[in-house]
Amino acid sequence: MSTTPHPQVVVVMGVAGTGKTTIGPLVAEAMALPYAEGDDFHPAANVAKMSAGVPLDDTDRAPWLDAIGAWAHDRAGLGGVVSSSALKRTYRDRLRAAAPGVVFLHLTGDRELIEGRMSARKGHFMPTALLDSQFATLQPLEEDEAGVAVDVSGTPEEIAARAVAALRALAG
Template identity: 45%
Template sequence: MLHPAHERPSIVVMGVSGAGKTTTGILIADVLGVEFVDADSLHPQANRLKMAGGEPLTDEDRWPWLDEVGRAMALSANVGIVMACSALKRSYRDAIVRLAPSVQFVHLHAPTQLLAARVEQRAGHFMPSRLLASQLDALEVLASEECGVEVSVDGPIGDVVARAIAALESLAPHRRGPVGAR
């Protein structure tokens, strides 16, 4: 079930740069009739400048940002929210869940070549393509006890969104663990 009748969905669309988090998140939010937020907008300016300079963020850089992400998710729990957030490591997702326990994750994945091509084509984003490798190295896929689904971004975006929503709906209430939607 996507969410109980008394609760609106709290969804984090996660993955590395180029996975399509923002586009997919916007469309999921539109289908569900809830707010969309890009977690990149919650980064402090120092983080943005660091990434724009080609320097990967450290965990110390990320913790305050992840707290902000968790607070935003918690504040929107009653009205629903979809947030695009890299959430690459289990510890990062745990930090979000500590503040917003009802969060469900949608992990978007794709072949490295597709991700690299997408990142290269983006204009005006502060995340340079040369940091993709560090994100792939840091990525920890959803563990069996995490509440989330894995969705391939192969195919048209409408199909990706439909697979993500169907996979989320397949989660039983309070069920923990990833469900694949390939």
């Protein structure tokens, strides 16, 4: 897609542990687009709350979503890839309101696989204990939402290749 006249702004979404931070940069590289880590947009209070094992509420997420939306808006016509859990339809609607052309790459997977990956990662503020709240909050992409769902089984390279192929097919 790097050669298309209107590169996409892709929001890599999914519950914690699906590999947004791993797959996002691989997709961005394959599409020759810049990548932004969604966790970097969180206010310090959000990071502290999650580090303490407390799930964020919608009020906590609002400034974070607005910051990601502003980044996506600024990338309109240029393209880019950014990660954001974007678990609820209302969150995705908020991102689309800021950047109407965004498309979503929903990383999906079996809870057991995701929990195993979360348990193995080091130095991340999101504890495995919050995975249940993530799955309870998740509202998968609906038919009227621009995006694709990609399973996270396999290697990061395999997942990214499936994601790029699905995004290219979506772009037509």
